[in-house]
Amino acid sequence: MxxxxxxxxxxxxxxxxxxxxxxxxxxxxxxxxxxxxxxxxxxxxxxxxxxxxxxxxxxxxxxxxxxxxxxxxxxAVEREARRAVHLAVGMPANERMDWLVEKAAELGVASIQPLMTERSVLRLAAERATKKVEHWQSVAIAACEQCGGNRVPLVHGVKTLAQWLAAHNATDTDAPRALLLSLREGTQLLQGMDLGTSSALFLSGPEGGLSVAEESAAVAAGFAPVTLGARVLRSETAAITALALLA
The missing domain is CATH 2.40.240.20 (Hypothetical PUA domain-like; domain 1)
Incomplete structure (x- = not known):
């Protein structure tokens, strides 16, 4: 039907x-x-x-x-993920962001925050940013219509990483578990982490990842660095893989 x-x-x-x-x-x-x-x-x-x-x-x-x-x-049927996962992502270029939004919605992401970072190829502002967000919201709606999800994720307005981190409050006791995708040495493997049933906020960079300064700013804001393993995945693949592991 x-x-x-x-x-x-x-x-x-x-x-x-x-x-x-x-x-x-x-x-x-x-x-x-x-x-x-x-x-x-x-x-x-x-x-x-x-x-x-x-x-x-x-x-x-x-x-x-x-x-x-x-x-x-x-x-009264729901087909949602076992935990709410919010995805903050440095926007990949071209159609890759469309693909990321579609697959994230299919996997049951709770919300998506598009970010502009130092290495972002895609730069959006004003009316162009508004239209892109409206487009991505329609992509999320279509994905939920297709996959059986009853809760359409909210696609937030585009922000710079610095703006978004400034508004992030990791000390709030009700805040989701904040995780940062990182390739730095000594980073904990996401697979097998004991997160219980708490909600999660996952930050992932664009092509080329976040800069050293951006990663340091995220860690200072309360994000715990995690890795997906030895392979270096494309930005959109990494975000979706993390979502699949967390949801």
Missing amino acids: PRFFCPAPLHTGDLLDLPSGAARHVQVLRLQPGDSITLFNHGPGWDGASPGGEFEARVTLMGRSQVQVEIGSHQ
Whole structure:
């Protein structure tokens, strides 16, 4: 059954005009009145009142631009990771960031923070940054629609690493376990670390990694250096591998 993210309150028995994004997808699939779909709304724009999970729905009207559905039964099903993992990543260039966002959403990442670092090839600011974040958010939504996830990760606005670290508070008792991907000597292996069930915040650099000064700043901010092993992975591969181990 086709699945669609619908950032609106969902209640059994209601008639609902689908938001433009979901309506456009229904029309692309050439669905007709009477066809069944699945809706979920936990993610950016979630109102906090709807129960999460997912809802069955039936198409009742297909207009030129309007798609109306009747909300059916609620299924309290969740397919999320065992712990919340937040990913802060030095943005890789070209389509690699799209790939990273897609795969991270499929693996159940809780949020993604795009960062500009000393070695970042991709530089974004103002309107261009806003449009890129909107694009990456749509990539995350599409990934959750495909994989069965009911909680769309939030893609935060682009920041420099220095800005982001300045706002990070590792001393907060409720803060996630802060980990830094590093190739420095004596770094602990991520595989096999005992993290319990606590949430995690994972910082990974762009192509070429973080600079020595940036790593030192992250460590000073409370991040524990970890490694994935002897091989040097591409930036996007390393971030996804860490997420798979942590989630």
